[in-house]
Amino acid sequence: MAQKKAGEVDAFLSRPDFSYPVILLYGPDPGLVSERAHTIAKQSGVDASDPFASVTLAADDLEKDIGRLYDEALTVSMFGGKRLIRIRGAGNGKALGEAVVDLSARKLEGAILIIEAGELKKNSGLRLGVERAKYALALPCYQDEARALDRMIDEELNRSGLQIDREGRDELKSRLGANRLASRGEVEKLCVYAYGTDKITAADVAVIVGDVSADAVEEAIDAAISGAVKKLPALIERLTDAGTPVYQLQQTLLRTIQQLQAMRESVERNGEPVARVIERRRPHFKRKPALETALGAWPLEALSRTGRRIEADILKSRKENQMALTITRQMMLSIAVEAALHRRR
Known part of the structure; x- marks a missing residue:
């Protein structure tokens, strides 16, 4: 089986073995996967700026036209030498997985194929196919x-x-x-x-240095719970472009809704003013306006229902991993729309 352990990947990167012309890199951090793919590409000797020798393809596009991959992988370079093909955003797509398995069974003489994927389970078709192939290598990208x-x-x-x-x-x-x-x-x-x-x-x-791990996530969550519908899509896009794990958005949103539910009980059942309940929590000053807006708008019953919906969507996204981002984006936008409606009542 052609695979490296996570602790062996750095050693491989220092001297890549291109006797494996198909190389799959996968892991939860797209930034780390991309950085390591770039290191391998750089050491391949192929000029990445030469459009006749190097091409980058999107996995989603290949699912619609898998023939493009075969064309690129089997085409002989116009000026001699190897061609470099990088595929980004790979996951559990069936067409791409089957094509990679097929290409990995033959030794590509004129091309090096580097595939960048997200987290892949052990039974993923793409991961299993590469691990079992004769001329392919799987590199898990995890880190201490x-x-x-x-x-x-x-x-x-x-x-x-x-x-x-x-x-x-x-x-x-x-x-x-x-x-x-x-x-x-x-x-x-x-x-x-x-x-x-x-x-x-x-x-x-x-x-x-900004807090890369928290500030942007909290800004997106605050936009959702306070009904900032127009602002939210750009915030989600910024987070996904930066490689923020989907589960981080999901868990932060669920935790925030649960906190709002507990605070809303104090408002509805104990008659406490919104400002006093928020002050007792001592939120960061940047989050305070959004939390006050949300707490003043959401009824307790709606918060309870929303919490159950988030839990259901988290479970759904884990069962359909390739759809996790889409599910989470739709969930956050619908919550923002509902928050905006509550504010108008």
């Missing part, structure tokens, strides 16, 4: 979060000739999120800010 973050931070600091004190490093790591590329971008931004200084401190981090 603490060690991986330290390594990435050190890479960027060394590149910039900077150092960071212990408090600064701890503060920085606490603000970095699940997406590898987004986190690296924050560290790069910090290095530019601190250029010319002797050492980066926690104060520097607080000034320039």
Whole structure:
């Protein structure tokens, strides 16, 4: 079976073995998957800027026209040498999975095929097919979060000739999120800010590095519960582009609705003012207006019903993993619409 353990992937990346012309990378962090795919592509020797030698395809498009993949994989390069084909956004699509299995059974002489996928279960057709194929290799992209973050931070600091004190490093790591590329971008931004200084401190981090892991998620959740319908789609898109896990949105939304339900009981059954109930929770000042709006608008019965619906949608998205993002997006938008209706009553 052609597969590497998660702990063996870094060693493979240092010296990729292209005797496996089909390479599948998968894992929950799309930023990490993309970064590692880029490393492999760079070491393939193929000029990524040459449109005759390199092409990037979307998995969703290939599901509609799988013949395109065969055309690209079996076409001989016009000027000799190998061609590089990268597929992004792969999942449990049947057409793509079957095509990759077929191409992996033969040794592609003129092409290197790199496939970037999200989290794939052990029984996923794409993952099983690659693991069992003779000329393909599966690379799971997981990481020890603490060690991986330290390594990435050190890479960027060394590149910039900077150092960071212990408090600064701890503060920085606490603000970095699940997406590898987004986190690296924050560290790069910090290095530019601190250029010319002797050492980066926690104060520097607080000034320039946003909380990648929480701020954007909370902003989207607050838009949903307060009825900011027009604002919400762009916030969801920003999160998905940054690779925020769908489960993080789901769990934060469910937890917020449950908190609102508990607070609404104090309003309806104990007659407490909305402002006093919110103040007792001591939310961050940025979240306070949205929470006050939501608590003042949602009836207790509607919050209970919405909580049950979120739980059902979470279960549905786990059963239909490839539809998880669509299910979650529709769920959040419908909650925002209902919140807007409650505000008008």
